[in-house]
Structures are given as C-alpha cells and as structure tokens.
Amino acid sequence: MSEAEILVAKEGAIRRITLNRPQRLNALTRSLLGALSDALADLAADDEARVLVLTGSGRGFCAGQDLGDKGAVEDGRVVRDTVERYYNPVIRQLRSLDLPVIAAVNGIAAGAGMSLALSADITLAAESATFDLAFARIGLIPDAGATYTLQRLLGPGRALALAILGEKLSARQAADLGLIWRAVPDADFGKDVDALAARLATAPTKAIALMKKAFHAGGHHSLEQQLALEAELQSQAADTEDFQEGLSAFLGKRAPTFKGF
Structure with a gap:
C-alpha cells in the first residue's frame, strides 16, 4: 500500500x-x-x-x-x-x-x-x-x-x-x-x-472569521461599502460570548478565556 x-x-x-x-x-x-x-x-x-x-x-x-x-x-x-x-x-x-x-x-x-x-x-x-x-x-x-x-x-x-x-x-x-x-x-x-x-x-475564533471576511472584501469595496460592512460585522462580533468574556476580562484586569463562539 x-x-x-x-x-x-x-x-x-x-x-x-x-x-x-x-x-x-x-x-x-x-x-x-x-x-x-x-x-x-x-x-x-x-x-x-x-x-x-x-x-x-x-x-x-x-x-x-x-x-x-x-x-x-x-x-x-x-x-x-x-x-x-x-x-x-x-x-x-x-x-x-x-x-x-x-x-x-x-x-x-x-x-x-x-x-x-x-x-x-x-x-x-x-x-x-x-x-x-x-x-x-x-x-x-x-x-x-x-x-x-x-x-x-x-x-x-x-x-x-x-x-x-x-x-x-x-x-x-x-x-x-x-x-x-x-x-x-x-x-x-x-x-x-x-x-x-x-x-x-485560544483566540476568539468567531471574531477572526469575521475579520477575514472584512479584509477579503476590502480589496474590491468602496470606502462607504467597507464602512457599512464593518458596522454589520462588528455588531455580529459584539453578540458573541467571546466578546462578553473579552470585555469582562479587560474590566477585571485578567487574561480572557475564549471559547471560540
């Protein structure tokens, strides 16, 4: 074989x-x-x-x-x-x-x-x-x-x-x-x-996925299109558990523990 x-x-x-x-x-x-x-x-x-x-x-x-x-x-x-x-x-x-x-x-x-x-x-x-x-x-x-x-x-x-x-x-x-x-x-x-x-x-996987989407689109979007996309994707990132964990860790002055969603 x-x-x-x-x-x-x-x-x-x-x-x-x-x-x-x-x-x-x-x-x-x-x-x-x-x-x-x-x-x-x-x-x-x-x-x-x-x-x-x-x-x-x-x-x-x-x-x-x-x-x-x-x-x-x-x-x-x-x-x-x-x-x-x-x-x-x-x-x-x-x-x-x-x-x-x-x-x-x-x-x-x-x-x-x-x-x-x-x-x-x-x-x-x-x-x-x-x-x-x-x-x-x-x-x-x-x-x-x-x-x-x-x-x-x-x-x-x-x-x-x-x-x-x-x-x-x-x-x-x-x-x-x-x-x-x-x-x-x-x-x-x-x-x-x-x-x-x-x-x-151990990174915030959902945020990275959204980040990749934004950067891939940036090469062919106008500034106005990209600003609108950033607002939409940022709202999606802010709805994740990882954002809540990152915010809590920042305010608590500790290292975050991201779960990837």
Whole structure:
C-alpha cells in the first residue's frame, strides 16, 4: 500500500495538514490535490478545530506541479482542466475557512507551492526556505491564486516584476518585502510554529472569521461599502460570548478565556 499523500493530525483544537510526497519535494499531483480538498472539506465541518497548520514533509514545503503527473499538463486544454478541477477548489477552500490558517514553510515553495503558501492567513518560514515563482521559466503564468494574492501583498508593480523575472527569494527577502509574516532561524522554526498555533487555538475564533471576511472584501469595496460592512460585522462580533468574556476580562484586569463562539 502506498503512503498517504496527505497527513492529517489533530492536537486539541489544532489541525495539521502535511503534504506528504517528500521524495518529490511534495510536488502536487491531481490525486494529492484531491486528497487535500477532501481534508479541507472535513476541516470546514470540524466544530472543534480552531486553527490549521499547513506544511510539508521532509526538506520541502511544496515544489509546485509535478510535471511528471501524466495527463495533467500535456496541452492547454488539459492544463485548464487541471487548474479548474484541482487547483481552484483547494484555493477557494483555504481562503473561505473561518479559522486562521498558518502556512509553515519548512523548505522550498515553488510555483503553485508558493501560491499555496501565500493563500494562508499567516505564512511563517524557516530561514533556509525559499520562494520561487518559477512559472515564467517554463512558459506559463502564475496560477493557484498567485496573480490575486501577490499584487495585494507587494503591489502590482513588484508583483508583475517578480512574475516576469521569476527570481528566487530567500525567506528573509520574502519577509523584508512583506510577502510573508516572518522568517525564523531553522533551529527555532518548529517551536515558533507550535507557539503560534497554540496562541491562535485560544483566540476568539468567531471574531477572526469575521475579520477575514472584512479584509477579503476590502480589496474590491468602496470606502462607504467597507464602512457599512464593518458596522454589520462588528455588531455580529459584539453578540458573541467571546466578546462578553473579552470585555469582562479587560474590566477585571485578567487574561480572557475564549471559547471560540
């Protein structure tokens, strides 16, 4: 029996999904993407989950599309089918999760692997990790949401230049550009990922879900539309038990204990 291409672990309120093709630097195949989509669907229905950590096994995060996946990249028609049937659903699922998503980039994130990492809410990378938008080197355009996320993170000028030039970035360069949240020394990487996941596992989950909704809408709303949305979402946040707990803790000068609703 072949080893699972996706590993799912439950640690209290923390969920970890690990891409598990280390011999191929976790390069993406249609079967892996299908398994990832199934895992994300299960996660969306998991009422006890409060944070997701997405990472890769071995020495890479994800090397992008496995060009040896027969039937996935032969011509334009096939590539379009692969993107629409396998990549796009996963990106939509990641972006629509109510809970916070951490991409723990432990090694190279190339092509669609870089796109996947940048679809997370918080991207943390080991200093030895690299980010490589390699599409131009094989005559393709960035996909898996990269043309959407990159220009929002870098601005349109830098994003397009990075796509055209396809230059590899170190984790430190990516952090300095604002592409990721933080680059940390390799020796501290596992500990820092665990600490961040533990912190978010005790955060006010409903407020984070509403926060994500507001920020995702902000990119295409007018100021007036966004002000109205903020008022609506803030009213929803104020109706939660976690807000009452946060208010009580603030007034009582104690640490809050959020339940996630």
